[in-house]
Amino acid sequence: MMERKIAKLVLGVVFILTTSFSVHAVPWDDLTSKQLEDKLVSKFNEGEYSKKGADSCLACHKKSALVMSIFDGVHGQMNNHSSPMAGLQCEACHGPQGTHNKGGKEPMISFGSNGKLSAAAKNTVCQGCHNDSKQMAWHNGAHNLSEIACSDCHVIHAATDPVLDQLTTNEACTSCHSKEKADMNKRSSHPLKWNQMTCIDCHSPHGSMNESSLSQPSINETCYSCHAEKRGPFLWEHAPVTENCINCHNPHGSVNENLMSSRAPQLCQQCHAPNGHASRLVSELGEDVFGSGQGCMNCHSQIHGSNHPAGSMLQR
Ligand code: HEC
Ligand code: HEC
Ligand code: HEC
Ligand code: HEC
Ligand code: HEC
Ligand code: HEC
Ligand code: HEC
Numbered sequence: 233m234m235e236r237k238i239a240k241l242v243l244g245v246v247f248i249l250t251t252s253f254s255v256h257a258v259p260w261d262d263l264t265s266k267q268l269e270d271k272l273v274s275k276f277n278e279g280e281y282s283k284k285g286a287d288s289c290l291a292c293h294k295k296s297a298l299v300m301s302i303f304d305g306v307h308g309q310m311n312n313h314s315s316p317m318a319g320l321q322c323e324a325c326h327g328p329q330g331t332h333n334k335g336g337k338e339p340m341i342s343f344g345s346n347g348k349l350s351a352a353a354k355n356t357v358c359q360g361c362h363n364d365s366k367q368m369a370w371h372n373g374a375h376n377l378s379e380i381a382c383s384d385c386h387v388i389h390a391a392t393d394p395v396l397d398q399l400t401t402n403e404a405c406t407s408c409h410s411k412e413k414a415d416m417n418k419r420s421s422h423p424l425k426w427n428q429m430t431c432i433d434c435h436s437p438h439g440s441m442n443e444s445s446l447s448q449p450s451i452n453e454t455c456y457s458c459h460a461e462k463r464g465p466f467l468w469e470h471a472p473v474t475e476n477c478i479n480c481h482n483p484h485g486s487v488n489e490n491l492m493s494s495r496a497p498q499l500c501q502q503c504h505a506p507n508g509h510a511s512r513l514v515s516e517l518g519e520d521v522f523g524s525g526q527g528c529m530n531c532h533s534q535i536h537g538s539n540h541p542a543g544s545m546l547q548r
């Protein structure tokens with residue numbers, strides 16, 4: 233069943249963009265992507281699985297500490313009947329051995345991010361077992377559409393998968409997302425740099441139906457899930473707040489206090505310029521209450537909304 237599924241998807245992949253060579257050379261590196269996928273498909277059709285399972289593979293591969301560490305993780309457990317180790321073992325993921333045991337020249341499915349196999353082909357292996365509701369949004373998610381493989385985030389041959397450990401999730405994500413890495417180390421940020429919070433407090437790594445793969449239906453709902461006091465309702469609302477917190481804040485970090493995307497008064501003057509008292513700032517910056525310290529917030533302190541009967545100017 234699973235073999236047939238894999239064969240179908242592998243065949244379905246027409247354009248293969250990856251042409252780089254892996255750092256760790258394998259004997260099938262001289263095949264083109266097309267030849268490699270064709271070869272793997274025909275191996276699946278022949279279905280020549282080894283009779284000795286993992287023992288056969290380990291005859292040659294047991295010297296690699298990385299290979300052996302599969303037995304420390306969930307996929308190496310024999311006692312879980314749905315685990316690969318209780319079934320086809322290594323070949324559940326790497327495909328049937330065929331004549332690979334004759335010196336290792338015939339290709340196996342390998343998951344290196346710099347190999348020639350498409351992400352879609354690699355992912356079919358995992359999806360053969362992992363196709364529950366938690367994976368529903370994967371298909372239309374940004375990671376899938378950008379040809380990111382499951383194995384680009386998940387490490388299988390390990391006791392603990394770094395992307396699943398709160399202390400290393402952020403590192404795993406920012407290995408690709410360098411802009412967010414820079415942001416989270418700025419003066420003001422969510423406590424990401426100490427790993428008290430992680431990217432997946434706000435984002436769903438497998439995609440979601442929401443913008444930017446957020447786990448909540450909107451940006452504001454995401455923020456309210458922790459900053460409930462900002463939800464209101466307020467007697468006097470401040471329109472940009474109910475509209476979108478990102479009007480003023482950068483969720484990943486900022487050089488300005490309070491994750492502000494820019495500083496008051498400039499921040500406010502994007503929308504409240506140039507008429508009225510709000511425009512006095514420009515020429516008198518730093519010289520009066522308008523420009524000193526918090527500037528506008530010296531008087532308009534209830535910037536997120538006010539419940540005071542006389543709070544229409546967000547002053548109390
Ligand atoms: C006769 C020895 C031999 C046997 C048996 C063998 N292999 Fe290999 N395998 C090799 C050699 C040689 C290579 C290429 C060089 C390397 O990566 O070490 C290789 C490469 C691989 C690779 C690619 C490694 C990479 O760097 O991407 C995978 C995956 C693999 N083998 C899996 C298996 C599995 C699964 C089995 C059992 C079904 C198996 N091998 C059985 C010798 C063997
Ligand atoms: C659940 C799927 C799965 C199973 C089962 C599995 N592997 Fe792997 N294997 C992977 C993935 C994914 C990688 C890429 C590295 C990683 O994620 O740890 C990999 C990497 C490898 C490599 C390349 C290592 C290198 O030096 O770069 C070899 C060789 C290998 N596996 C052999 C085996 C053998 C032998 C077994 C059985 C004892 C096995 N694998 C079982 C998924 C699997
Ligand atoms: C033969 C079935 C099978 C295949 C193939 C398979 N897995 Fe799994 N996977 C399991 C089982 C069983 C578990 C244990 C949890 C469970 O029972 O659902 C698991 C657990 C996981 C977990 C959670 C780990 C944890 O520590 O909680 C991740 C992540 C995962 N698999 C990723 C992958 C990826 C990535 C691939 C492809 C390289 C893959 N799996 C291939 C059966 C499989
Ligand atoms: C962008 C990185 C990333 C990619 C790509 C990715 N995952 Fe995950 N995966 C995660 C993270 C982070 C978690 C932990 C989620 C949590 O704790 O809410 C996770 C959790 C899991 C789990 C265990 C819990 C669960 O939600 O079921 C499984 C199984 C899993 N992933 C399988 C897959 C498969 C299969 C693919 C490819 C189709 C994949 N993942 C692609 C990052 C990723
Ligand atoms: C192997 C590289 C890689 C890793 C690791 C990775 N990503 Fe991504 N991610 C991408 C690419 C490529 C895109 C699409 C282009 C872009 O928006 O930068 C993307 C897009 C996103 C987006 C935008 C989604 C959208 O719908 O616009 C979010 C959010 C995201 N990733 C979060 C994460 C999180 C959280 C993790 C860790 C669990 C993670 N990524 C790990 C490569 C990666
Ligand atoms: C406090 C919640 C929160 C946390 C934590 C968070 N993000 Fe985001 N992220 C958001 C919101 C909200 C957006 C949408 C921003 C927008 O539309 O401008 C977003 C957007 C993104 C995007 C898309 C950016 C773009 O330009 O389209 C990526 C990629 C991303 N986040 C990655 C990450 C990574 C990686 C981490 C962990 C280091 C992370 N995020 C942590 C809330 C968060
Ligand atoms: C998972 C919980 C969580 C979510 C979701 C969340 N925050 Fe936070 N936020 C925190 C924590 C924790 C702090 C740090 C509080 C502290 O240090 O006292 C914080 C602090 C802040 C601060 C003050 C930063 C500083 O430098 O003092 C701002 C502004 C903020 N969050 C805005 C947002 C916005 C906007 C969103 C939605 C995009 C959001 N938060 C989503 C947990 C969250």
Ligand code: HEC
Binds near residue numbers: 481
């Ligand atoms: C019009 C600009 C603006 C918008 C939109 C905005 N904020 Fe703020 N936010 C501020 C300012 C300015 C501060 C600094 C507070 C001060 O100096 O009194 C701040 C501070 C904060 C703080 C830290 C201090 C505190 O009050 O707890 C949090 C948390 C916060 N905002 C969350 C949010 C959330 C959640 C949203 C969306 C519902 C949001 N903000 C929308 C301007 C804004």
Ligand code: HEC
Binds near residue numbers: 496500502544546
């Ligand atoms: C993204 C645009 C935007 C930003 C940025 C913004 N505001 Fe507003 N603000 C509005 C809108 C729209 C209203 C509602 C105006 C109305 O109802 O006529 C409003 C209303 C107000 C009011 C109530 C007065 C009134 O006319 O109802 C005050 C006071 C105010 N803003 C101060 C500030 C301050 C101080 C900042 C900077 C921290 C700021 N605003 C940033 C768009 C913005």
Ligand code: HEC
Binds near residue numbers: 500507511523527529
């Ligand atoms: C010294 C206190 C003080 C400071 C500082 C201050 N305001 Fe005001 N603001 C007021 C008062 C009082 C009103 C009500 C005036 C009225 O009813 O005519 C007001 C009214 C407003 C209004 C609604 C009427 C209008 O003029 O459009 C906006 C918008 C506003 N302020 C924005 C700002 C911005 C932006 C800043 C910073 C650049 C700022 N204010 C700084 C006291 C202040």
